[in-house]
Amino acid sequence: MGSLPGRSKVISLFRSFLKTTRVYMDYNVREYVKRRTIDAFRQNRHLSDPSAVASAFNDGKSQLSVAKRQAVVYYLYTPTVNCESVNVLHLSNNWTIVLD
Amino acid sequence: MYKLQTVHVQVPAEHNPNANLPNRENLITATMASKHLATSIRRFFRKPPAGTTLIHRHSLSTAAVAAAIEPLEEDSNGVTMKGVKISGRPLYLDMQATSPVDPRVLDAMLPYYLSRYGNPHSRTHLYGWESENAVESGRAQVAALINASPKEIIFTSGATESNNISTKGVMHFYKDKKRHVITTQTEHKCVLDSCRHLQQEGFDVTYLPVNPDGLVDLEKLRESIRPDTGLISVMMVNNEIGVIQPMEEIGKICKEFNVPLHTDAAQALGKIPIDVDTMNISLMSLSGHKIYGPKGIGALYMRRRPRIRVEPQMNGGGQERGIRSGTVPTPLVVGFGAACELAMKEMEYDDKRIKALQERLLNGIREKIDGVVVNGSTEKRYAGNLNLSFAYVEGESLLMGLKEVAVSSGSACTSASLEPSYVLRALGVDEDMAHTSIRYGIGRFTTEGEIDRAVELTVNQVEKLREMSPLYEMVKEGIDIKSIQWSQH
Secondary structure, three states: OOOOOOHHHHHHHHHHHHHHOOOOOOHHHHHHHHHHHHHHHHHOOOOOOHHHHHHHHHHHHHHHHHHHHHHHHHHHOOOOOOOOEHHHHOOOOOOOOOOO | OOOOOOOOOOOOOOOOOOOOOOOHHHHHHHHHHOOOHHHHHHHHOOOOOOOOEEEOOOOOOOHHHHHHOOOEEEEOOEEEEOOEEEOOEOEEOOOOOOOOOOHHHHHHHOHHHHOOOOOOOOOOOHHHHHHHHHHHHHHHHHHHHHOOOHHHEEEEOOHHHHHHHHHHHHHHHOOOOOOEEEEEOOOOHHHHHHHHHHHHHOOEEEEEOEOOOOOEOHHHHHHHOOOOEEEEEOOOEOOOOOEEOOHHHHHHHHHHHOOOEEEEOOOOOOOOOOOOOOOOOOEEEEEOOOOOOOOOOEEEEEOOOOOOOOOOOEOOOOOHHHOEOOOOOHHHHHHHHHHHHHHHHHHHHHHHHHHHHHHHHHHHHHHHOOOEEEOOOOOOEOOOEEEEEEOOOOHHHHHHHOOOEEOEOOOOOOOOOOOOOHHHHHHOOOHHHHHOEEEEEOOOOOOHHHHHHHHHHHHHHHHHHHHHOHHHHHHHHOOOHHHOOOOOO
């Protein structure tokens, strides 16, 4: 099963998820990834059983590779116009890539 | 769940039309390894040219066909289509019509379009074997969501095809002994149309009325069962008003009278817990694109104990146990299976979230305007479907003003015609209220910001229309509209 992931590894996994959201061009998917990551990590915060911790960490790592791959795919197929949904022109964060 | 495989792709520069793009391998390893995913992508890809671009959606078709289809004009200022200009893509609040494909589902499907493209019925080589494995694991994932066995799942092209096989197939198989079908007035168009086809062939069909809250009356159902009833078809979650029928009670009645029960669970799959054994369901239609899966795939659940038989509607090579011949589309099945597995994991989380969003939407609208009626039962409903009618407002003009929100009035199948939806008519809703009904669909990807914006837009539009309406002025003065004698000229 390998060594248990330490606290820093878990935090770096969390940060990697949030970094993929910089690339997601679709507003809905981006918000979903952010929200789901935060909620999933929060839910698993109190796991103490080593096998449960390891399996949750491995699950997280495989989901991260899915998120990274899909970030590339979504980027490749963005519509060329300012693709934000109408409402969020005033809601989008500063660190979104906007094509011009 | 889905392992990243190393792909060694050598693309020599002279054969590569996009010679300025780097080697794929570099890109993938860079994005996987780089700490700065965003900068690595920016470095590798050039930005598309600025300014006006005309996008032809069907760019591979002939020029004549392309000319006949209106191109979507997109420029840096917004989108213009059908004479309406909006500054971006609308908010999507029409989850009952279809749902976006979840990225995790797309990730599962792509390998089967790129490298594992075999036909699952080819028995002689690796391509066939791996496709068949994928189809069988997809089947197991779908079956697990409804507590069925994988042997009971038949893949079809969608819930419409499954509904057709269930209604017409069952009745044609048992046509010597059973001549009667019972269904409700609020079923999906495909079920009602199949029943009408059966009527033309000489079968008897009873269309049960529903109560004003949308639920089936169990006593009337019991009374209408005859000795020669061959099928009872009741949809689990209505696509227009979102009410959840009491499937367990209906299943008990069907078991008592030994009549097969068919249900259209396209809107219910993955959203409410379904158990085919406790509900005593014999046939169930499932759809892929309502649970964040791909379009073009569905399934039919057919009970094996006691066995229900159908006459196939598609003849051919005998695939899918002879019930639905035709090559099974591996990528779509894999996507459907992945969507079902995700739905099982995320059902509780999504349900909690969608209930909160529905309350936010309803309370937000009700705080600002009155005369808002929820169509259908408020307790027995699926939270993600909210069908509202606004009094003293004209429906078409309300929809015209809501172009920045993608909502629907009536179901997608019937929104082309000008008639008010037959479902609302079956509920006994007045015709003017039926015309102003709007259906909001909330899903996994909807955010609070979108709900707030939808509330704002709806309230603005309704207030604007009511201000212009003389009927509303009269109501505010206290005149009862129904008692007015309109004079003839």
